[in-house]
Amino acid sequence: MKRIKCIYLLMAALITLSSxxxxxxxxxxxxxxxxxxxxxxxMKRNVDGVTKTFAGSNYPFRISQVAExxxxxxWVRTIENADSLPKGTDVKRVVxxxxxxxxxxxxxxxVGSDTLRYYNASDSIDFSQTxxxxxxxxxxxxxxxxxxxxxxxxxxxxxxxxxHLVDEPMPTAETLPAGIKVMLGKxxxxxxxxxxxxxxxxxxxxxxGSTWTQDCPDYDATDPDNNSDMLPLTNLALVSYPMxxxxxxxxxxxxxTSPKNANRSVxxxxxxxxxxxxxxxxxxxxxxxxxxxxxxxIMTSLNIIRYDESVLAFGGDYSTxxxxxxxxxxxxxxxLYKMPADFDKTATGIxxxxxxxxxxxxxxxxxxxxxxxxxxxxxxDSNWLWYE
Numbered sequence: 001m002k003r004i005k006c007i008y009l010l011m012a013a014l015i016t017l018s019s020x021x022x023x024x025x026x027x028x029x030x031x032x033x034x035x036x037x038x039x040x041x042x043m044k045r046n047v048d049g050v051t052k053t054f055a056g057s058n059y060p061f062r063i064s065q066v067a068e069x070x071x072x073x074x075w076v077r078t079i080e081n082a083d084s085l086p087k088g089t090d091v092k093r094v095v096x097x098x099x100x101x102x103x104x105x106x107x108x109x110x111v112g113s114d115t116l117r118y119y120n121a122s123d124s125i126d127f128s129q130t131x132x133x134x135x136x137x138x139x140x141x142x143x144x145x146x147x148x149x150x151x152x153x154x155x156x157x158x159x160x161x162x163x164h165l166v167d168e169p170m171p172t173a174e175t176l177p178a179g180i181k182v183m184l185g186k187x188x189x190x191x192x193x194x195x196x197x198x199x200x201x202x203x204x205x206x207x208x209g210s211t212w213t214q215d216c217p218d219y220d221a222t223d224p225d226n227n228s229d230m231l232p233l234t235n236l237a238l239v240s241y242p243m244x245x246x247x248x249x250x251x252x253x254x255x256x257t258s259p260k261n262a263n264r265s266v267x268x269x270x271x272x273x274x275x276x277x278x279x280x281x282x283x284x285x286x287x288x289x290x291x292x293x294x295x296x297x298i299m300t301s302l303n304i305i306r307y308d309e310s311v312l313a314f315g316g317d318y319s320t321x322x323x324x325x326x327x328x329x330x331x332x333x334x335x336l337y338k339m340p341a342d343f344d345k346t347a348t349g350i351x352x353x354x355x356x357x358x359x360x361x362x363x364x365x366x367x368x369x370x371x372x373x374x375x376x377x378x379x380x381d382s383n384w385l386w387y388e
Contacts (some may be wrong), residue, residue: 029139033104035063035147038079041095054093059083076132076146084152084380091151093124103378104135104145126212127151157206158377163340166372170363171351177209184238187272188250199231202254202283216283227285227325232256232266237304239311241302249277253311253328256299264288264295265302267328281362286329294330296322303352307360308375312337314352314362 040056059081085091098106098119106119108134116134125131130150137143174183180203182196193205193210201215204215212216219228236256243249252270267286271277282284288295299315312333313322318339322331338361348366358378 008066012288029137030102031137031139031143032145033135034097034101034145035077035079035098035104035106035133035135037097037099037102038063038149039097040081040151041056041097042092043085044090045086047089048148054086055094056085059085061149063147074146076148078148078150080150082153084154087154087157089153090126091153094127094151095122096122098120098133100135103138105138107117107136108132109274112190123339152323154376154380156353156376158375158380159336160376161336161373162376163371165369166361168361168370168372170365170368170370171353177212180212182236184236184254186240187252188240188242189272189274190275191250192252192272193256194238194252196236196325198234200231202231227287228264230258230285231268235265235298235300235302235315237302237313237315239304239306241306242270246273246275248278249273251327252281253304255296255313255328256302261290262298263290265298267296269328282382288329294332295325296331301349303350305352305354305360307354307358308378312352312360314339314350318343318347318350336375340373343371344369 016211038061039280040059040061042053043056044316045052045054055269060083061079061081064078067077070076084182098121100106107116108119108125109116111126111129111131119133127149130148133147133149135145135147144285152264176183177195178375179198180195184194184196186193191206191368193209194215195203197203197212197214201214201218202216203212203213215230216231217226220226232254236254238252238254240250240252243251252272254268254270255265258266267288268283269286270283272281297316299313302313302315304311304313309325311324311328313324320333321337323334323337326330343362344364344367346367347364348370350365351363353361353363357374359372359374
């Protein structure tokens, strides 16, 4: 408490000196103060034994100007970063910049005591635990505003996919409509449903499966633009997602094995525009040369999903996951997407799904095992309210 009084006395002395120095100048003093900005400087991070630096200013902090009553009976506001700093960041020696309203004076409370000391923008501060900052008004009054500042750091690597077995039921088999042998799925908006008929026609239903019509014309050798002979008929997988540039447009991707190509999987796409007056979408074959790199190989029990702004392909011998970042044109393996290390390859088939929390599930037929995984950063909370 003595230290606080000394600070107030010093402020009063500075104000008096300022008045004596220029008695003709008007000095505006305020009886309120607040922190209006909190920014981190250059941060250090240990990555596999190597120290790297990054700009802490890229991680914004939210400032809640709504005070809450603490167990010690003080009304305290909070400041913390919306997106946690990467794993391995050193927060014991942090240089930060603080801005205030009305030229408020900022002091910091020592850990484990009531001692206050001046905040200096060039000093490093230990943020390994929440720190208490106090802002004092420029008029020297005893009213002050207190903030608890917390610097969050992730405890796990963002780009890491962890798999674990879960005790969940296997999906039930769906009932097929008459004349349909494979149900493929729907477009993202649910306005169209796709299937393969008993006579190997690509079909569409626009009334949720009540009626079906052929969605891709039969092959015509006299038409140079007709590629229907390249339609996949086995190992079929379909996924749909909204187009980036239009809220009324879905991208539908169909992948599988064509009897006309034994070297790679074939990829077709359809753009569905469901805005009133829009033209009917048509299936288009994505032509690729067999010798081109990054073709998707033929994969039995093929499954494709939309995940993290890309498309992932599962199947084959269950040893590899392929990723496409260009809507199915090229497919590559990555260090991030790997099958579970203990995956039982005696599975007779798989079904891969995603949910609203970015979890991937691999349902294994024959073994009845269910694997669940998620890229860590896709599970981090990003729903923050911002206050000024």
